[in-house]
Amino acid sequence: MTLKELVLKNRSFRAYDESFTFTEEDMREFIDLARNCPTSGNQQALKFYISWERDEVDEIAKCTHWGVDRPYKGINPSGFILILQDNDIDKRMWAWWRDAGIAAQTILLRATEMGLGGLMIGSFDKKPLRDVTKLADNLKILLVVAIGKPTEKSVLEDLAEGESTLPLRDENNVTHVKKRPLDELIVKRG
Numbered sequence: 001m002t003l004k005e006l007v008l009k010n011r012s013f014r015a016y017d018e019s020f021t022f023t024e025e026d027m028r029e030f031i032d033l034a035r036n037c038p039t040s041g042n043q044q045a046l047k048f049y050i051s052w053e054r055d056e057v058d059e060i061a062k063c064t065h066w067g068v069d070r071p072y073k074g075i076n077p078s079g080f081i082l083i084l085q086d087n088d089i090d091k092r093m094w095a096w097w098r099d100a101g102i103a104a105q106t107i108l109l110r111a112t113e114m115g116l117g118g119l120m121i122g123s124f125d126k127k128p129l130r131d132v133t134k135l136a137d138n139l140k141i142l143l144v145v146a147i148g149k150p151t152e153k154s155v156l157e158d159l160a161e162g163e164s165t166l167p168l169r170d171e172n173n174v175t176h177v178k179k180r181p182l183d184e185l186i187v188k189r190g
């Protein structure tokens with residue numbers, strides 16, 4: 001797959017085949033890739049919590065909010081990666097948000113290359129998620145990444161004037177993701 005094909009195939013998925021499983025080593029490989037991503041000032045203030053065991057994955061799922069109504073059993077991902085900021089390295093929140101996005105997209109592109117898929121989750125319940133993962137106090141959760149074998153389809157479409165940007169699921173369980181057209185994004189020279 002070319003990079004263009006990977007980027008277009010890498011959609012947000014919210015339903016997965018739970019019979020697909022990861023090992024600890026599989027999850028470590030995603031982090032081995034992410035650790036080579038660019039980071040502000042090469043500070044490498046990000047740390048990662050990996051989860052691949054079904055019971056814990058289900059508990060983490062309950063602490064997250066998904067863009068569509070979904071049960072928290074039966075269609076969960078096979079693993080979660082929590083992208084963390086290590087405050088003992090540097091506390092500047094504004095810097096590490098950007099690094100977290102770069103790491104997350106890299107992990108998801110690798111998952112797509114493997115025939116898998118995932119979802120970035122910025123909406124989560126901090127306290128319950130900390131309780132499940134028993135994180136040390138110096139680690140702040142920036143972003144949650146779900147990974148698994150998607151069981152749903154997602155198609156890209158141009159956003160028509162007046163349409164909502166919210167992803168829509170149709171009666172065939174296909175998610176329609178509307179993207180603003182190219183000409184709308186490139187600003188005119190002043």
Ligand SMILES: Cc1cc2nc3c(=O)[nH]c(=O)nc-3n(C[C@H](O)[C@H](O)[C@H](O)COP(=O)(O)O)c2cc1C
Pocket residue numbers: 010011012014065066067068119120121122123124154167177
């Ligand atoms: C930083 C970030 C945080 C996100 N947080 C959530 C979230 O909490 N829950 C969710 O269902 N989707 C979340 N998404 C996924 C977006 O809703 C999704 O990217 C958008 O609907 C466009 O779909 P696409 O990724 O297939 O292009 C997040 C995406 C990004 C980039």
